[in-house]
Amino acid sequence: MAALKIPPGLEFDVVIVDEASQVRLSHAAVAAGLASQIIVIGDSQQMAPTNTFTRARQSQAQTTMALSLLDHAVTSGLPSKMLKQHYRSKHESLILFSNTRYYQGQLDIIPSPLLDDSLGTAFRFVPDAIYGRGERAIT
Structure with a gap:
């Protein structure tokens, strides 16, 4: 020390x-x-x-x-x-869950000037994927 x-x-x-x-x-x-x-x-x-x-x-x-x-x-x-303006995310969907779940929708999300569908979050099905480790893995 x-x-x-x-x-x-x-x-x-x-x-x-x-x-x-x-x-x-x-x-x-x-x-x-x-x-x-x-x-x-x-x-x-x-x-x-x-x-x-x-x-x-x-x-x-x-x-x-x-x-x-x-x-x-x-x-x-x-x-x-509370500072309510959120400007860090490149796409609104990146903060949407947190804004709803943790901030009760109080954040003022500044919209991205980019309207590119490749930005933000997306869900993809991955066949035969394994989630987790060891015996508790979920397929």
Whole structure:
């Protein structure tokens, strides 16, 4: 484990943490402690950070520290604002399921200027395909 050396008197007016759903509280604590304000930006529907090598039995403190900074901001009741415009998908069908399932249709999806049928999602039947691994595979 590397030591963190912080110069004495180092202070910031504000710390901005983007993609906060991917940042563990324990990793953000030092930076947050150096500022009088923190702005936490993230998507509560995004998958939290994972640790493949985490022990099966964790103490409550370890579990709490493994939560994301965004989880803590949301559960602490800090004021929040939803940004509703979605512009990242090249085709509307790429975000349609998530918009319906996780965002209750609140996202304002900016239509793609490309009307190309090759973009987006498509379903194809693959004969004799096997889905899954091992004994639980489905054909």
